[in-house]
Amino acid sequence: MTRVHDMGGRFGDGPVQPGPEPVFKYDWHARALAVTLAAGALGQWSIDRSRHTRECLSPGDYARFSYFEKWISALADMLVDQGIVTREELASGQAAGRSPLAERALAAEDVAGVLARGGPSDRATQQAPRFAVGDAVVTRRPARNLHVTGGHTRLPAYAAGVPGRIVHLHGAHVLPDTNAHGLGEAPEPLYTVVFDAADLWGAPERAGDEVTCDLWDSYLRPA
Amino acid sequence: MPHDHHDHDHAHAVLPPDPALRVKAIETILTQKGLIDPAALDEIIDTYENRIGPKNGALVVARAWSDPEFRAALLADATAVVAELGFYGRQGEHIVVVENTPQVHNMVVCTLCSCYPWPLLGIPPGWYKSDAYRARAVREPRKVLAEFGIKLPEGTKVRVWDSTAEIRYLVLPMRPEGTEGLIEAELCDWVTRDSMIGTGLPERPA
Numbered sequence: 001m002t003r004v005h006d007m008g009g010r011f012g013d014g015p016v017q018p019g020p021e022p023v024f025k026y027d028w029h030a031r032a033l034a035v036t037l038a039a040g041a042l043g044q045w046s047i048d049r050s051r052h053t054r055e056c057l058s059p060g061d062y063a064r065f066s067y068f069e070k071w072i073s074a075l076a077d078m079l080v081d082q083g084i085v086t087r088e089e090l091a092s093g094q095a096a097g098r099s100p101l102a103e104r105a106l107a108a109e110d111v112a113g114v115l116a117r118g119g120p121s122d123r124a125t126q127q128a129p130r131f132a133v134g135d136a137v138v139t140r141r142p143a144r145n146l147h148v149t150g151g152h153t154r155l156p157a158y159a160a161g162v163p164g165r166i167v168h169l170h171g172a173h174v175l176p177d178t179n180a181h182g183l184g185e186a187p188e189p190l191y192t193v194v195f196d197a198a199d200l201w202g203a204p205e206r207a208g209d210e211v212t213c214d215l216w217d218s219y220l221r222p223a
Numbered sequence: 224m225p226h227d228h229h230d231h232d233h234a235h236a237v238l239p240p241d242p243a244l245r246v247k248a249i250e251t252i253l254t255q256k257g258l259i260d261p262a263a264l265d266e267i268i269d270t271y272e273n274r275i276g277p278k279n280g281a282l283v284v285a286r287a288w289s290d291p292e293f294r295a296a297l298l299a300d301a302t303a304v305v306a307e308l309g310f311y312g313r314q315g316e317h318i319v320v321v322e323n324t325p326q327v328h329n330m331v332v333c334t335l336c337s338c339y340p341w342p343l344l345g346i347p348p349g350w351y352k353s354d355a356y357r358a359r360a361v362r363e364p365r366k367v368l369a370e371f372g373i374k375l376p377e378g379t380k381v382r383v384w385d386s387t388a389e390i391r392y393l394v395l396p397m398r399p400e401g402t403e404g405l406i407e408a409e410l411c412d413w414v415t416r417d418s419m420i421g422t423g424l425p426e427r428p429a
Contacts, residue, residue: 102257
């Protein structure tokens with residue numbers, strides 16, 4: 001049911017290794033970020049689609065690739081899926097010709113504006129939230145996309161089928177489960193739900209510790 | 224074959240295995256196609272290397288420590304308040320600030336990818352994006368905190384915020400002892416990046 005990216009609560013990873021490091025450890029990290037953002041500015045895919053493409057790396061690649069390797073590999077996959085670049089071009093490392101999308105290329109003088117504008121995901125909607133702060137809810141189980149088998153969703157597996165309580169309302173936001181697959185934005189009320197660590201893990205590190213997730217209306221039912 | 228570097232169903236499999244060469248190949252192709260402007264890439268890199276980083280978040284925290292009205296407004300609607308300071312944009316369109324108290328210690332993670340409040344903290348550090356942090360922060364936050372040298376008092380509950388949507392969280396740490404009488408610019412120097420993620424505490428500047 002799950003993909004390899006959905007790793008919250010997994011056993012077996014080693015210690016976290018904090019420590020000072022530059023913003024970009026290698027030059028290619030900086031280039032990978034910049035190429036990905038500039039290609040994204042062409043407007044040919046959503047952030048939900050980008051995330052899903054990274055999640056669709058094979059489990060072996062996902063585990064082996066570093067963060068920016070995932071980005072750049074998923075970028076190559078999306079460019080080919082969208083017909084913007086061919087496999088032959090990727091293999092040869094050379095373009096066969098200029099793209100009809102070239103007029104949309106992000107210019108240096110527009111970078112500051114584009115980054116500052118961002119891409120807000122809230123949407124006006126008539127749909128009233130079903131839940132209020134303090135309401136008891138239960139999350140969907142299993143965590144899965146109801147529209148596309150194996151599709152994108154933002155309900156982590158560890159938080160599926162678990163009782164929780166609403167602590168924030170955020171208005172309506174684009175639903176990743178549809179938007180990642182070109183099925184429309186389908187905005188729904190978004191909530192922050194708090195879970196008792198004992199309900200998530202059985203034996204928590206300390207009684208009373210909590211975890212929250214940001215979850216869409218259709219991920220939840222009344223408790 | 225088990226030793227293949229790539230899964231051959233994916234287009235990226237035809238690229239060179241070395242990630243630096245992969246990036247170079249895509250950059251070259253997209254530039255030749257007229258789809259990316261190398262000057263725009265330099266501009267993006269300069270933005271995140273030099274202009275947008277944890278000093279933005281530190282200013283927000285220092286102001287919240289020194290101005291009760293600002294703090295109240297920040298906790299009520301952080302997006303609007305930080306936007307007025309010019310801290311708005313990509314990966315920071317919807318901000319919530321969560322306040323540490325003697326009762327609650329807040330800590331932020333993104334288990335599904337590596338969501339992070341870019342306009343306030345810049346590009347996330349390597350450990351934030353690591354499998355170990357993503358996997359463990361939700362199940363054993365206290366063990367993870369210990370790896371950062373943090374041990375919480377017995378009476379303090381941990382609340383871990385898993386950033387599963389487009390809401391980005393900034394932790395407002397408690398103002399440390401020894402900062403009485405300091406002005407905002409001095410307070411900024413006490414605010415560490417990790418204290419705004421919840422994996423650190425403010426520190427006396429060196």
